[in-house]
Amino acid sequence: MTNKDNYCVIMGGGIGSRFWPFSRKTLPKQFLDFFGTGRSLLQQTFDRFNKIIPAENIFIVTNAMYADLVKEQLPGLKSEQILLEPTRRNTAPCITWAAYHIRALNPDANIVVAPSDHLILKEGDFLDTIEKGLYFVSQSNKLLTLGIKPNRPETGYGYIQIAEKEAENFYKVKTFTEKPELELAKVFVESGEFYWNSGLFIWNVNTIITAVEELIPELAEILAEGESAYGTSKESAFIDSHFPACPNVSIDFGIMEKANNVYVSLGDFGWSDLGTWGSLYDLSPKDLDKNVVLKCQSIIYDGRDNIIALPEGKLAVIEGLEGYLIAESDNVLLICKKDEEHAIRKYVNDAQIKLGDDYI
Numbered sequence: 001m002t003n004k005d006n007y008c009v010i011m012g013g014g015i016g017s018r019f020w021p022f023s024r025k026t027l028p029k030q031f032l033d034f035f036g037t038g039r040s041l042l043q044q045t046f047d048r049f050n051k052i053i054p055a056e057n058i059f060i061v062t063n064a065m066y067a068d069l070v071k072e073q074l075p076g077l078k079s080e081q082i083l084l085e086p087t088r089r090n091t092a093p094c095i096t097w098a099a100y101h102i103r104a105l106n107p108d109a110n111i112v113v114a115p116s117d118h119l120i121l122k123e124g125d126f127l128d129t130i131e132k133g134l135y136f137v138s139q140s141n142k143l144l145t146l147g148i149k150p151n152r153p154e155t156g157y158g159y160i161q162i163a164e165k166e167a168e169n170f171y172k173v174k175t176f177t178e179k180p181e182l183e184l185a186k187v188f189v190e191s192g193e194f195y196w197n198s199g200l201f202i203w204n205v206n207t208i209i210t211a212v213e214e215l216i217p218e219l220a221e222i223l224a225e226g227e228s229a230y231g232t233s234k235e236s237a238f239i240d241s242h243f244p245a246c247p248n249v250s251i252d253f254g255i256m257e258k259a260n261n262v263y264v265s266l267g268d269f270g271w272s273d274l275g276t277w278g279s280l281y282d283l284s285p286k287d288l289d290k291n292v293v294l295k296c297q298s299i300i301y302d303g304r305d306n307i308i309a310l311p312e313g314k315l316a317v318i319e320g321l322e323g324y325l326i327a328e329s330d331n332v333l334l335i336c337k338k339d340e341e342h343a344i345r346k347y348v349n350d351a352q353i354k355l356g357d358d359y360i
Contacts, residue, residue, distance in 0.1 A: 006057060006134050007109045007205075008049040009098040012042050012070065012116035013062040013085055017348050018276045018341065021332035022309065025360050030116040031069050034280060036295070041274065042116045043073050049114065052127050059083055059102070060116075061094045080231075086240045092254040093246035096212050096223055097239065099205050104231035109205040110134045113251075118198070119283060121270025129169075129267045133202040136170055136265070143211060144202040145173070145256060147195030147264040148271045153185035157273065158197035158252070160264050161188075173262040176252065195264065198271055201251065208255075216254045222246055277325050277341050281307045307338060332359050 016029035023029035030042045039047065042060075049058060060070050060077065064084040071082070083098060095113055102109045112130055120126045133144050147160045156179060163174035176197065180188065188194035213220040222245055226238035247254075256262055272279055284292040289304040296310035301319040308316050309327045316326065325338045332351075336343065351359045 003054065004057070005106060005108050005110055005138070006053050007102050007106070007111045008053045008058045009095065009102075009111055009113045010042070010045055010049070010058065010060050010116050011062075011091065011094055011113065012060050013066065013088060013094065014117075016117070017345050019280075020344055020348050021327055021329040021334050021359075024330070025357070026065075027069070028066070029274070031066070031073060034274070034294070040073055041119075042070070045114060045116050045118065046074055048120060048123060048127070049112070049130075051123075052131055053112075056081070059098055061085065061098050063088060084236070084239075085243060087244045088248075089243065089246045090248045091251040092212070092216060092249045093219060093223070093243065095201075095208070095251050096216075096219055097243065099208050099212075100223055100227060101230050101235070103205045103209065104227070107205070110138045111203060111205055111208070113201040113203075115199055115273075117274050118200075119270075119272040119274050121272075123269070126267065126269040126271070129265055129269065130202070132169070133265050136167070136263075137203050137207065141204065141207045141210070141261060142166075143207060143256065143259055143262045144170075145262065145264050146198040146200040146202075147266050148198050149266065149268045150189050150194070150196050153182060153189045154196065155179055155182050155185050156276065156279075159185075159188050159194045160197050161194050162264060162266075166263055169266055171264050171266065173256075173264050176257045178252075195266060196271075197252070198267075199252075199273065201256075202265075207261075211255050211259050211261075215258050216247065216249060219247055219249070219254070277307060277309075277327070277344075278338065281338065305338070 012030045014028060015025055016023035019029045022032060031040050033040050055076060059081050061083045062070055064086055067084055102111060137144050158179060159177045161174040162171040164172050166172055222242055229235045229238040272283055281292050286292055291300055291303060292307040294309040295312045296314045296316055298308055298316040303318050303321045305323045306321055307325050310316055323338050325336055327334045348360060
């Protein structure tokens with residue numbers, strides 16, 4: 001295997017509604033710089049993989065409405081490296097299209113598929129795991145995912161149970177479990193057999209296409225029709241007309257939970273799915289009263305365990321709040337209990353129904 005056979009697909013088409021009001025329909029969280037580094041989550045993801053994968057082999061799959069944002073944030077990409085979905089159809093159609101596209105360019109390609117909004121603290125360890133995974137799938141017809149050693153009974157992540165060991169740090173997957181209740185999550189962590197499902201995948205291009213053909217044949221049938229168009233000027237027209245007919249199914253449910261050739265590589269590299277305000281709170285520096293303040297200035301009286309995120313230059317004066325999220329962006333101010341952030345999607349839906357798209 002040579003470096004030219006390694007590819008990366010970055011999925012960047014989500015809305016990120018759980019990060020409302022910072023994340024908006026017109027500017028989702030993957031395009032935001034949460035930590036003041038000068039690079040958005042998407043840019044950081046690209047930078048990370050570009051250290052081991054040639055820039056020309058990195059593809060962004062996103063919604064058509066974010067084309068300009070991707071081009072603005074990653075100006076070095078060619079237009080053919082940005083795959084634009086005409087509508088959202090979940091991760092299985094997104095990944096399958098990218099696989100057909102890449103196979104038209106290189107039938108020997110090995111691909112790592114990654115969300116655009118993950119945080120990796122131990123980058124060197126992470127990239128070493130990815131490179132070993134790419135080699136592993138180049139030598140076999142295995143579907144590989146990355147499992148993260150849990151450090152707490154987290155109910156917001158899926159879990160992978162490992163079975164027998166295949167090779168150094170590679171294990172057969174026994175079961176997948178979606179976001180368990182707290183008591184079950186505690187059992188998982190204590191057993192030592194369960195790892196967090198990172199949502200990162202590695203496989204050979206032919207292995208994943210074969211899996212889709214066997215397990216989601218209706219999806220393969222739709223996208224295989226355009227095989228002669230992939231990598232040509234006819235591709236976008238084909239996708240615009242056929243992609244909306246793809247079934248709305250996730251890669252986890254459609255492939256990973258059903259295939260018999262799924263393996264997991266175990267890692268501990270400071271991974272976090274930056275999916276919620278709670279995860280951002282956990283990762284951010286805190287004052288003596290465990291308050292997190294992002295971007296703005298604050299004066300806090302008798303306040304503990306809060307996350308405060310207002311626009312730069314604003315001052316928040318807060319008294320007597322404990323365990324609250326206070327977030328303002330553009331024309332929306334959100335104040336709610338930090339531990340009840342699962343209700344944010346309800347707030348977004350209600351605002352849209354009652355007030356239209358101006359606040360979404």
